[in-house]
Amino acid sequence: MFKYSKLVSTMAVAGVALFGAQVAQAQIIKIDGSSTVYPITEAVAEDFQKAKKNAVKVTVGISGTGGGFKKFCRDETDISDASRPITTKEMADCKAAGVEYIEMPVAYDALTVVINPKNVFLKQATVEEMKTLWEPAAQGKITKWNQVNPAWPDAPVKLFGAGADSGTFEYFTEAMVGKAKSSRGDYTASEDDNVLVQGVSRDVNAIGYFGYAYYAENTARLKALPIVNPKTGKAVEPSAANVENGSYAPLSRPIFIYVKAKSLEKPEVREFVEFYMKNADKLVREVKYVPLPKAAYEGNVKHAKSKKIGTVFGGHNEIGVTVEDILKREAKM
């Protein structure tokens, strides 16, 4: 029978658990941030722990790019995953907390505009057409395909897109509409890209956008829509090759990790970053992203050694920037 003495003893145990706890967390590398970068970092973390026979522990969280930077600039994590460059406000937060960082591009993500495989009239689209379709002024007005382009049929438009908190949404609107976070609101928005995959795969008149990995895993259910590169005038479909040679623009973007300079003094973090850059090419391909040129990864390792502190973006996102560009620039805190 349950006696009160048992209650008292559980209370005592709880008390000890509350106040007697001592922290012994040696050698944990803490990473948090973007869900877009997560698959890459997770793959690296998994292989790194195996390579080190679990002597070093790595944790990876998904708080989103913004949430990740909040923790990073509060000095809680060693590395922050980011699908966009650090913003002016986040730079100020980090500065206030005395957190110095090294910015490292790790891969390209190609935002992919997808349509239903049964859709026969859409062969390609221009940035202007996408703008007409997605800009805030289109809300409630552009509801038929022929309103965007007279050559397209008189059929209803079904829109699927990223939720307003995601970096994908920010980049897509900036690249297509011309202003970050400026989009019509009457579309099916979801932070869960699988919802968008299902939506587009079930409706012949649907169009949507998300990261390339979700398209690459679902090519049987989706068709990628080639987007006309404004510089060359040629329609280019998203693929590893087209991203690597730079022709898939403006929807391909670099994604980053930010490494805390202080953490790089710890041997396990330095090793982790070196491991990351050495295996990035293989692992990035495996999780269906597009790897950077080799020189970029070597550059990252060099920057870690020479402590190239700060960002090269000055707090603003840029459309159509190449990694070669990024690596050459001067970094600022």
Next chain:
Amino acid sequence: MQPMTTEQIRVLIARGKLKDTIFQAIGIICLAVGLLVIFLLVSDMLMRGLDRLNLAFFTEFASRRASQSGILSAWVGTVLVMFVTALAAVPLGVAAGIYLEEYAKRNWITDIIEINITNLAAVPSIVYGLLSLGIFVYAFGFGQSILSAGLTLALLILPIVIVSTREAIRAIPAMIREGSMAVGATRWQTCRYHIIPYAMPGILTGVIIGLARAIGETAPIITIGALTFIAFLPPVPFSATGVEGVSAGLFDWVMSPFTVMPIQIFNWTSRPDPAFEVNAAAAGFVLMGMVLSMNAIAIYLRYRMRKNIKW
């Protein structure tokens, strides 16, 4: 009014019986709908996840390869968090319930406390997460640990435990209490030898219902910072830490980072590779199994304890 003929009475009874049957049918249909939904849900998860339900699924950490991925860190995390939750919520909740029922004076302060406890049960769980982020994670410095998560969920289920303790105590006949007092027992002795043992089956039910709610909670746990990828377990007490000559303390595990089942499931369902959906279904089935077995234990304990009560 004229007296009814036998015929009329028969019609009246038949009408009443018909209504009875109709109500019974509606009741059974309602029950069947509920059962059918849960049956379909469980069998759907089982069928989709069956391929992955093997021993390795329980002993492997999560991986980027769906077929090698397991739920080791998730189920261990869930069990440990639930353990901390129970340790914190049961003594606090039961003591608060006993105090309110047996000791507290009936006045406006007690009334206010009572109303607030009832209201607390309806507060959205994310609010508890935000509260804990401020108090446990930062102010107390527990960090993103099993301890923070356990205490958060303890707060969440505290109202349920308090309310069910009070209900259970109220169900004890007044004569038991009076009889105990009449033979000279103090109030505490009455509580100890009569009230608590007799209320225990009811209290236990409340605790299990609370824990069953807590086990599926995701929002507050994410708020306080549970992780998505973690391929190591909290330190076993007195095990080697890797540092020469230092072994883990008895309670080191409570400060360890962790993940839990619902987060693992959520992560798997939102991945690009559809193969992970099989893992998610399998993990969902395991989580259902955990909840069901908790309920089974509660029913068993309640049955055993009831047998010992002789009024």
